Amino acid sequence: MPYTRVPIINRFGIISTSYHEELLKHSAKNITKNTIEKPKKALLITKEFIKKFNDSENLEDERLLQDQARKMLFRCKRRLGLSSLGVGKHVDIPAAWIEAIYLAQCKGEIQEEALNMLCASLDHASLHCSHLSTLFFIAESVLYRICCDASQKSYLYSSEIKLIKIGFLTFLRLFVYHLYGNLEGFETHLLRLQPYLFALYFCEDTYSKYPNILSIISFMKMTGEVICFPGISETHEDTDTKQDVIFPGMNREERGRKIETENEKVNSKPYSKRQEVSHLLWHCIVVWSCVQNQTTQLNEVLEHLLKHKKQLQKKFCLESILCFFILGDAAKLNMSCLKIFMNLGKDFILSCISPQKQEENKDDDPSWEWIIAYMYITVLGDICLHATTSILRKIAYTGFYEHENTSKYLERKNIKSMEPMELKEANFLDLLTYFSSQISDNCCQLIWTVYYGLIYNLVKMIRELYGDEKQDGLRNLLWKILQRIKCDEKDVRILTALDVAEAELNSTINPFIGSTVKAPGNNIFFQYIGHKVAYVLSKLFLSPLGPSSLLLKRSEKEQKMMKYKLPKDFQMEKKVIRIFSRERYPQKELVRPYPDIIARADMALKTLIDKQWEKEQLIRLKEEKKLLTQKKKQKRKEELEHYQAMMKRREEKIHKTTKPYELPGLEYSEPMTSDRSSNDPNKQGTCIA
Numbered sequence: 001m002p003y004t005r006v007p008i009i010n011r012f013g014i015i016s017t018s019y020h021e022e023l024l025k026h027s028a029k030n031i032t033k034n035t036i037e038k039p040k041k042a043l044l045i046t047k048e049f050i051k052k053f054n055d056s057e058n059l060e061d062e063r064l065l066q067d068q069a070r071k072m073l074f075r076c077k078r079r080l081g082l083s084s085l086g087v088g089k090h091v092d093i094p095a096a097w098i099e100a101i102y103l104a105q106c107k108g109e110i111q112e113e114a115l116n117m118l119c120a121s122l123d124h125a126s127l128h129c130s131h132l133s134t135l136f137f138i139a140e141s142v143l144y145r146i147c148c149d150a151s152q153k154s155y156l157y158s159s160e161i162k163l164i165k166i167g168f169l170t171f172l173r174l175f176v177y178h179l180y181g182n183l184e185g186f187e188t189h190l191l192r193l194q195p196y197l198f199a200l201y202f203c204e205d206t207y208s209k210y211p212n213i214l215s216i217i218s219f220m221k222m223t224g225e226v227i228c229f230p231g232i233s234e235t236h237e238d239t240d241t242k243q244d245v246i247f248p249g250m251n252r253e254e255r256g257r258k259i260e261t262e263n264e265k266v267n268s269k270p271y272s273k274r275q276e277v278s279h280l281l282w283h284c285i286v287v288w289s290c291v292q293n294q295t296t297q298l299n300e301v302l303e304h305l306l307k308h309k310k311q312l313q314k315k316f317c318l319e320s321i322l323c324f325f326i327l328g329d330a331a332k333l334n335m336s337c338l339k340i341f342m343n344l345g346k347d348f349i350l351s352c353i354s355p356q357k358q359e360e361n362k363d364d365d366p367s368w369e370w371i372i373a374y375m376y377i378t379v380l381g382d383i384c385l386h387a388t389t390s391i392l393r394k395i396a397y398t399g400f401y402e403h404e405n406t407s408k409y410l411e412r413k414n415i416k417s418m419e420p421m422e423l424k425e426a427n428f429l430d431l432l433t434y435f436s437s438q439i440s441d442n443c444c445q446l447i448w449t450v451y452y453g454l455i456y457n458l459v460k461m462i463r464e465l466y467g468d469e470k471q472d473g474l475r476n477l478l479w480k481i482l483q484r485i486k487c488d489e490k491d492v493r494i495l496t497a498l499d500v501a502e503a504e505l506n507s508t509i510n511p512f513i514g515s516t517v518k519a520p521g522n523n524i525f526f527q528y529i530g531h532k533v534a535y536v537l538s539k540l541f542l543s544p545l546g547p548s549s550l551l552l553k554r555s556e557k558e559q560k561m562m563k564y565k566l567p568k569d570f571q572m573e574k575k576v577i578r579i580f581s582r583e584r585y586p587q588k589e590l591v592r593p594y595p596d597i598i599a600r601a602d603m604a605l606k607t608l609i610d611k612q613w614e615k616e617q618l619i620r621l622k623e624e625k626k627l628l629t630q631k632k633k634q635k636r637k638e639e640l641e642h643y644q645a646m647m648k649r650r651e652e653k654i655h656k657t658t659k660p661y662e663l664p665g666l667e668y669s670e671p672m673t674s675d676r677s678s679n680d681p682n683k684q685g686t687c688i689a
Helices: 017-032 047-055 059-080 093-103 109-124 129-148 158-180 187-203 211-228 230-235 239-246 252-257 259-265 279-293 298-307 317-331 335-353 355-360 367-386 390-398 402-411 428-438 445-465 469-488 492-504 529-541 556-562 595-654
Strands: none
Touching: 047 059, 059 093, 059 109, 093 109, 093 129, 109 158, 109 529, 129 158, 129 187, 158 211, 158 492, 158 529, 187 211, 211 317, 211 367, 211 445, 279 298, 279 317, 279 335, 279 529, 298 335, 317 335, 317 367, 317 529, 335 355, 335 367, 335 390, 335 445, 367 390, 367 428, 367 445, 390 428, 390 469, 428 445, 428 469, 445 469, 445 492
């Protein structure tokens, strides 16, 4: 066969043969080399990364790891949806919570920012079925850090305070899931929390000087007792009695040693789905629902709520805290709710300080009283800052007697010089004035802890108001009061509140610098959790029942915004967890304490109004008929009088008595009545003589 020779074209010009061979080898290597590059590794938060970040000493490595951690924070912030309050297609809250709790193990600024992000997300995120397992993970991590690390240190750190606030929000959400009955199937998670809950008893002495932390520790402890030991919490109210049931014949130190070995032997009731709540909490939920839907039944519900104010007791301690959060969220929108909220706080505080109550508390533990009072102050501080109108904010701070309370506090020369006064209102300034006059070395725990909380929240309120030009007046007033307290107060317990609040907010701010300075991204108050809890509990205890339904459906636009894609790791948990979709019990076993009664009352009221309206319509028609007949009679009478007057004037002018249509010389006679009604023409007309 013939063959053709392909000509070789030298594209490199005149080069040597050795260099030409090197070029050919280089081109052959490039052809055989795999040109597909491997994808970059994703930024994964692992134990190795955290260990390298905390132990690195080389400056270049620190910069590289800091840059990677910063990128992880940005990704976590986007998944949490902090700018959109946890709403959007990009939101993946369970995975972002896990990333944030891992990043919180890194030291320095990364830890502070991760804790701030996690606390803010737990405050405003909605409750969903995919959150439960992640919440248990956060609860276990927080308890481990508190019991095994933070409480062992000799100093209090700002990250420690933020971590405890995260624990409060986590256990508050778990308690709501407990009321829903959704913790069934999580027995292993509850069992893992038990040793840490027992260890919290030993942490109370560590935080006894800091009521802001001790109140949260006590709340976490009480919530853990309810969800982990339902049988024991129902039968025994005292804490020592509960421990005696679980660890009989052991003192406190021996219990701590035997926790890990004996926690699996705890005998408790099987988890119950149906959870009943106090009448006070139920009425608070109804009040919140009335405010949200602008119903006319609000005043009646508020009157019924005041009848159950005595249920602020130890038995309903956790529910009382929920009451203040739910009613406080309604008070941000409505003046009547704010009055009732302050009335509840005033009556509770005065009842706890009364001499009779002080004698009863000698034998009993009064810790639950100051915890509820402290939570009331926390919610009141949130209302002072985040109420919808300026009038509500002023009343929450200065009360209805604004000028009198403000001048009375600022004009006195010394805080201690003022004689004990009466508590007229439970607004912020009135409480500050009252407890400043009651504070002493031998005062009860409730007095100094509540005064501590007032000073603590006062500093936080001033910090949040920096940069807000619309509230310069309130900020200046708060700053004057704070400076007065710093000059006059000498109690070390109260001055500790100033140091702790400023340390939690990372640094002090000079009040004379420009207003462009803003507070760091720290969740100072629990601003949204009351609304989220109230919405969820309203769906549980106020299910729609025809015309008595106090709830309205969400708009389609809002429902679309709330949807987000769940990660693959949490798709399997949908088969086990049923959040917000309770099983339908038979009609006899269905626990609905009040909605059925309200439904029947509404229907009866509606029928009564309809019947009354029909009666009024009939009476109105009869009156209109009578009025119409009277008008006709009056008109006929006026026409007759007019005719008679006209005939009289005619007679006077022409001197004749005949009618205008009569002819003289003829006699006329009117026909009979029977003839007028007849149709016969022969019987009609006049008879001519």
